[in-house]
Amino acid sequence: GTGWRGIIEAYGDRIGVPDEAEVVSLHEGNTPLVPAPYLSELTGCRVLVKVEGANPTGSFKDRGMTVAMTHAKAAGMRAVICASTGNTSASAAAYATRAGMTSAVLVPQGKIAMGKLAQSVVHGARILQVRGSFDDCLELARKTAAEYPVTLVNSVNPVRLAGQKTAAFEICDALGTAPDVHCLPVGNAGNITAYWAGYSQYADEGRSDRAPAMFGFQAAGAAPLVSGEPVASPETVATAIRVGSPASWTGAVDAKNASNGLFEAITDERILDAYRLLASKEGVFVEPASASSIAGLLATSADGRLPSGSTVVCTVTGHGLKDPDTALADMVEVEPLPVDPDAVATALELS
Ligand code: F0G
Missing domain, CATH: 3.40.50.1100 (Rossmann fold)
Structure with a gap:
């Protein structure tokens, strides 16, 4: 074999593709589920991040x-x-x-x-x-x-969502069961709908002994599911989730209700704090929208809605390189150095 060959190869019988169809794949899926020690320490939970930026085009x-x-x-x-x-x-x-x-x-x-x-x-x-x-x-x-x-x-x-269920399958396969809580960013609301379908399917098949509470996080300037009504002019630094009228509204509400989950709005400031924290403390670089799941983890941990001791998976949906402008806004400009090791040592305060 040549190793992993994509989610249809791995989970095709649970997704449903036409018989004899020629599979169009770039070997997506099988993304890392990385323990997050810093976030675990902060929250008193066992936190893992599902790094979807590792997919072929850098997102789920x-x-x-x-x-x-x-x-x-x-x-x-x-x-x-x-x-x-x-x-x-x-x-x-x-x-x-x-x-x-x-x-x-x-x-x-x-x-x-x-x-x-x-x-x-x-x-x-x-x-x-x-x-x-x-x-x-x-x-x-x-x-x-x-x-x-x-x-x-x-x-x-609908076939898109069938494919996106596979992230939940991979998480259950890696952990041996579903986590207690699953945090993810919500924009057009397809992904939270798909995850819930995937977790439910695995529980029905007896491949996991629980389904997680689904915690969905929206940017405060684009939070129709939190307010309960469409937002006419959504605004947020997290452009990926700048959505005012989510197409999968009903699916998201069903997932939240059936799982005893929640929706919460996160300010851009908190999103960017979480964005920097994940990159600087865990070594995981994601785009701003993805960091809303981390900001939401921290917010619900702080206010007690996230039970300590839980196993929590946060999906980080897209790679940080997608949005270099946001990353570079934090760069401190310094004068270029001469080609001189003493100058490097001085700049790094080594001498
Ligand atoms: N995170 C990222 C990086 C996204 O690109 C999206 C959606 C989401 C989260 C939210 O997922 O819409 O299923 O609730 N991006 C869509 C797009 C809208 O056009 O790429 P969702």
Whole structure:
């Protein structure tokens, strides 16, 4: 064998892909579940992070995209379309290339992180910037797919969510059962819906003896699930989750209620604190949206809603390199040095 060959190869019987379909894969999944000693110490819990930035295009979207693209190719489709805050479009662009299809991506102008735009450019996607929000882009993509011969690969396409369930399977397989609590960022709400479906499926099959409480965290400026109503003009530094009207609203609410979980809003300041803490204390570099799960872990630990002693998995959804601008905002500019070891020693205060 050649090792891991992607989530359809590993879990195809639990996802459902057309018989005889040619699998479109970049060997996504099998991402690290890394113990977080600093966060464990802070919270009195056993904390692990599921590092989804380790997927081929740097986010969890690849789990759904391999399934969506496998279906689209089996159906003889030639083109796919999606709306995106950046990661879905990067993934769609890569997997469409892999499938020999073309991709069109609708993104909110000026509101997607630079790394993600770069990915869509190199993979040859047709990039259409829209004067509007992600929610506007999604409505446009849905209407286009309804009227023209192109497949919508947003998570409103149910096969996407089937693929994203596999992260929950991997966690249960690694731990021997489900964690007590699962923290994750929530934007369009597909992922929390998919995780809950995955955990429920494993519990039903007797492959885990529990299902976790689902803790979903939204950015304070884009927190419709917390307030209970759509947000007309969502704003947050965590551009990936800048969503005002989540498509999987009902799925997310069901997951929260059925699991005795919660939704909480996290300010941008807290998101960025958690972003820096995860990178500087645990060595894990994620994009801002992903850090909302860590900020939420800390907030619910501090206010007592996270029982100490719990096993907690936090999904960190996308790689930090996706958004270099946010990282570099913290850089302290210093004068370049001459080529001189004494100057290096002086700069590092070694002498
Ligand atoms: N984290 C990251 C890095 C994301 O890109 C997204 C969603 C989420 C969390 C939230 O997941 O939408 O399933 O609740 N990004 C979408 C996109 C909207 O277009 O890439 P969700």
